[in-house]
Amino acid sequence: MGEAKRREELGLPPREKKKEKITSENQLNKVLNKYPYLPYILGFSLLSILIIDLVNYYK
Numbered sequence: 001m002g003e004a005k006r007r008e009e010l011g012l013p014p015r016e017k018k019k020e021k022i023t024s025e026n027q028l029n030k031v032l033n034k035y036p037y038l039p040y041i042l043g044f045s046l047l048s049i050l051i052i053d054l055v056n057y058y059k
Helices: 003-010 027-034 038-057
Strands: none
Touching: 027 038
């Protein structure tokens, strides 16, 4: 005897399907929401390091 028939005989409603909560938020999104100017700071610092290296290379 299946569970559906057993529940029907006992007068219970059909079993509800479990909904999985999606809680696997991306850690990068949390950081970017907390510090919105971080990509600009990292970009400008990387650009300045590359320019400094380029100038030192051609000395």
